[in-house]
Amino acid sequence: MSALLKSREFILAVVLAAGIALIGIYQPVFVEWDNLSDMLTETSVLFMMALAQMVVILTRGIDLSVAANLALSGFLAALVSQYYPGVPLVLMILAGVLSGLVLGMVNGALVAVLGIPSIVVTLGTLAVYRGMIIIIAGGDQVNASEMGVSFQAFPKDVFLGVTTPIWIAIVVSILFWVFLSLTRTGRGFYAVGGNPIAARYCGIDQGWQEFLAYSISGAVSGLCGYLWVARYGVAYSEIANGYELTVIAACVIGGVSIGGGVGTVPGALLGALFLGIVNTALPVLQITPFWQMAISGAVILAAVVINARAERRPDKLILPEARRLGRARP
């Protein structure tokens, strides 16, 4: 029990609850369901992207190309909608996911097979993927009027009082949780990032785990690409520019260790929620965009400092009485 109370996730949840409560006292409109629903819908892409990024970071990698992948895949989905309006919506979404998956597999192959550092690979593919949008679009964009009706309506649908993006984020989160905590492959990500040599001796294929991580990251980016484009009703090369940094920040705030091997689904979700609240609450509190950026930055720095403290080697429990108490200094 005490372990739970001291856990990163619990502390983050308490801070978030307190924050929401404080903002609610100052601006009651913020805690009304409509507003919270808007906030969650707005953040749903970040939830999923943070989870996918976490899997990559668990293997000691980083995927900087997620936002570019999101933009390119979203653009392709929009093109399908524009030129083949008769295609069922499911296939349009699938087009986005598949495109994302393929782009992610390219990253995975470069990292896992050729052994190139992920930061270099994904920095390169980031530029390539963005460039491809410009080549395909010829500098043009797909506007709301050119996209299909159902294509755009789906992210605004409400089911049982909750918008579809939130439902999708919930389902994806559950899938990630099951995958990471209940399957062998999921455990493999933690092993490979926690100690690659030990994982190898245990018969865990590091290359395969890495390939999977980037593929998953790509597929989720593709799905989010559709949601993004359909929700905002426009697809062009500059969509979600720099968004990869927000995604990584969500992971860091959520306690995912950049050194690999450490990170939980609730942690990453809370990290994303934190940024979601900061980004939606600050306008409600009439704080200027400049201060919004400064505050977001300060929060990220604070999280990094807390992480660095948490990643110090913990004291070992060598004293018998310490073992009985059961927990080293966090």
Next chain:
Amino acid sequence: MPDPILTLSGVSKSFPGVRALRGITLALEAGRVTAIVGENGAGKSTIVKVLTGIYRPDEGEVTVRGERREFFSPRDAWAAGIAAIHQETVMFDELSVAENIFMGHMPTASGNLVNWHEMRERAAELLKRIDAPIPSGLPLKRLSVAQKHLVEIARALSHEAQVVIMDEPTAALSANEIDDLFRIVAQLKAEGRAIVFISHKFDEIFRIADDFVCLRDGEKVGEGPIASVTEAELVRMMVGRPVDQVFPKRDVPIGEVVLSVDGLSNATEYADISFDLRKGEILGFYGLVGAGRTEAMQGLFGITPTTRGRVLLDGKPLSIRSPSDAIRAGIAYVPEDRQDQGAVLPLGIRENVTLANLHKYVRGLFLSRAAEKEETRRFGRRLAIKAANWEQRLAELSGGNQQKVVIAKWLATRPKVIILDEPTKGIDIGSKAAVHDFIGELAEDGLAVVLISSELPEVMGLADRVIVMKEGRMVEEFRRSRWSAEEIVGAATGARKEAA
């Protein structure tokens, strides 16, 4: 007798649980090559570290040209004219030869700027002095190991070193390169420098050394002109203890052949490794550090690819392409550095114990936490792992308990064959005894054990048979009933047969 350049008198050094050096006294004279010989762990590298200012002795004193000196850092040793050439070169790969030679004391022009011109000139001059045709502007990474040694020698000369220590300088050199190196050693000798030469290879020692100092268990057990001893006498001096009484060998009935390896080879590291291993048997692999034992076992376990060879387990041929194939077949490999190569620190005890055979805990589609817990509890109790609970992260456990978790992980794979690579390296005497006891227990439980160890008493105390490897090949096999320490060390070092 001329005054020695450097003397050690009564030098002792202890580490927790180990006395690395005990009352060592020696004198190095100008123009002579002194070979320091001894088994692995006899204290040779500790002496080098004391001489080069990396360790400070607990007792005793060092004098240079009759003056008492204390070295607080490698810089002090340099200043006193002592330079070392290490086994693995410790230099800067991306920098030029000249920069490597003068790192730490680069010639400067006015305003403390590096005088590149002078540095290159002087570097070229030093290299010329040792007849080494290496362009001083070349980045170090483009040089061969032999050439890097030459750069290190030039660096030593740049310090006007009077004492040059060479710690296994020939380990990675070809015959021609060794000839070149020895020519330079002769030249340094002729210039009146004192040379300390550390090597495992007897032919080299007898070829180059003038004097020898023999160490055993941190003590000096012999010294004198090299011409006054034979190889056989030197081996006897190195080993010199009755080994059989140290470990009580358990009497275990030896069963049928479990593992049969035939002609296992890889392109560059080992060749023609063949042996049979029986149930309940402990097979020792002895050799000098770097003889290819670990590499051969890693090949067997599927960590590195093999080019040739057959492996049979229980009479059935195995195709091992990855560690998971080996684990499934029933082979476990406990790597040398169990903490670094075995423990996944951010994960809990349960997750570590089950990591090597996760497929056994899958119920339906998912991992069963209950099944994982049950197995963890079983092995945790058996190995007496001390922890608050089985979910505790490994980072929070003491080193000894982390090691136990790693061993539990391998036992949980229910292996038929277990390969233990240096199982007692770096642990204190008390824990060693416990590990030895445990290895005996494994054999009693019917496992077939491969024991790689560089400690002769350990191998001779535990093993039923010993295979000696040298330079990637098996050179000799010894049975418990008729073996002697001298013969085994002789085989490992390549001392001539008359030793026996």
